[in-house]
Amino acid sequence: MSTSSQLKTIVWWEFKRFFKWKQELISIALLLIIFLVSAGWGIITEVFSEEHQGAVFYQDKQQQQWQFEPPHSVPLRDAGSMEIEQWQQSLPEDLDVLVIISKELEAQVVTRKKEDWQQPLIKALESQLQDERIKQLDLTPTQRDVVEQVPNVEQVTQSQSANADEAADEGFSEALPMLVTISITVGVFTGFGLMMMSITSEKQQRVTEQLLTMISPKQWMDGKILGITLHSIKSMVFLALFFIAIGFVASMFSGAGDNSATFDRYYGALLSVIFVLLGLLLINSMLAGFSATIDDPNHSSRSSVMLLPLLPVFLSFSILDNPDGGLAQVMSIIPISSFVMMPVRLLQTDVSWWQQLLSLALLIVFVVWMRNVAGRLFTMGIQFYGKEPKWKDIWQAIKG
Amino acid sequence: MNITIDRVSKRYKTVTAVDAISLHVSSGQIHALLGPNGAGKSSLVRMLVGLTSPDNGTISISNEQGAEIQLRPEHFAYLPEDRGLYQDRSVNDNLVYIAKLRGLDKSVYAPRIEHWLKYFELTDRQQEPMRQLSKGNQQKVQLISTLLHDPSLVILDEPFSGLDPVNQEHVLNVLRDLKKQGKTVLLSAHQMALVERLADKMLLMSEGRALAQGTLDEIRSTLQPKRLYRVQCDAFKAQTAWASIEQIECLTPIDEHEVELTLDSSANAASIWPRLSELCEIQGFALRKPGLHELYLDTIRQSKPTREEQ
Structure with missing residues (x-):
């Protein structure tokens, strides 16, 4: 049998081993539920919010042209002057709140205890009292406009990606690097979990010896890396679709979203996909080699060492807001972190061509080197069962 | 297919697992490796199938005409002592996976899987995950996976372990059929009564060394x-x-x-x-x-010093 068809068989087997339609559908259903609940949370809280009864007392009712408009959840009835003093001491059973508005347009809110539902009421009072105070200043219409209008602060950046024409996409652009980083994290974690489970379960189920008489260890490892990378991609695609769905719904409500494609965007997206794919291959190669040295993940101290390759992914989150900083630039070139940082930078800022080229070249070389090292580790580790190779053996295998 | 093992040794750190073993297995014969746990049978078999390499000595394979050939995966089947299949996958999935890795086309492997499942009375269990099968049934599936590609050399490490007497008899018949088809079978086993009925020749090992080899009569005359x-x-x-x-x-x-x-x-x-x-x-x-069992026990007892002697 040709090596390529054996490889295809292993890739497909590794993918199918962990792909269960029922679980995938449950995951999609859960994501949909989360999406629907998040989207409709405002309506849900509105429906389930309790109505609180209150009363309002104006100390200068005769002169008062204005009337406070409370939030829907706290209807207020007028209070008579006779009851006020008594209610300030102790609210009657049918009242949750008493609002007293003074001549100076200040207010006192009397409740039995502090609770969250009172915040919208207080905010509405502050806003409406301020408006009323401004009205009473006897300002000219021009002066009033000046007072009421928030000064416009225009931010001018020299980066092409942040010019005024793309202002409609600004919210999306700000969220995108975070979403991309989250997707990559999900992809990397999927690989971490499945690779460890795949290899250690094979060792525990004693599948290895028979297979190793049919295929070479490197062929087996390559099949595993590709099969599990397919799983990582699948998880990332599902998550990306989920984010796109949220973005689409949000843009429908906000009216934003000039999604016209440009060459730069296509180029950045394509290059980002290449970086992410190479990164997944790199991380999954590392995990394959190292997993083969673990006998039982529940009892091996090495399981925690496997988290080390994931560290750069976590660190990437901390520098998302400064893609042009020195640390971000270095991390976007070092192979171990470039597959996360370079896509993030490509989506946020202009990256010089030499950095892109250097980063990509280093990543490709590192993937090839890591695949060879992992192959040696895998070949040595996969035949150990019931015991684990020593650190010295591992080092020897890495050195080749 | 003939196997010639010439003064092969294998050492693991301080233990000599195989110590200058020589053996010739002729085409179409059933040859048994006998010995207690740790005698070196599995180490010898693992060298034979290429999982490990000998420290000294040579292993050569030749075809019926005597021409030396390189042992390739399609030539032989190997049932390891430490064996298992994917527990969370069905019997059929496991067998199809192995068949595909062996490079078999569906038109070839599908009827073979059907035949063997029927032979071992597992047809109605082929969609069940392996973990739901008893140890004996899992052993049978493992044996089927070993024989699917119709190899000319069959190497079986403890093929009878975990099987009840009825299924041991099934396996015995399968091995006899393989011999009738002209295939070479090398097996290691502890079930002396079965080996006595089955093997043409045998090698009795202890602590990595050969104690006796040949037909049962030859072994008898050597040992008794x-x-x-x-x-x-x-x-x-x-x-x-x-x-x-x-x-x-x-x-x-x-x-x-x-x-x-x-x-x-x-x-x-x-x-x-x-x-x-x-x-x-x-x-x-x-x-x-004396039967093989008796010879085996006597010889192993004699080859190892008793506690008092130590």
């Missing part, structure tokens, strides 16, 4: 050169009457009417019987050939 007889006579009388005969090495009463007689290897059986009859009346006698 003295002749044993069961003699029907008055046991009490025989003990006193035959005490002075030098050629009798040992006389053990079995019951009142029977004794076991061990004759010296130099004794001439034809001339000694009339003399024995004169001293004590003999109703009958028969040469007793």
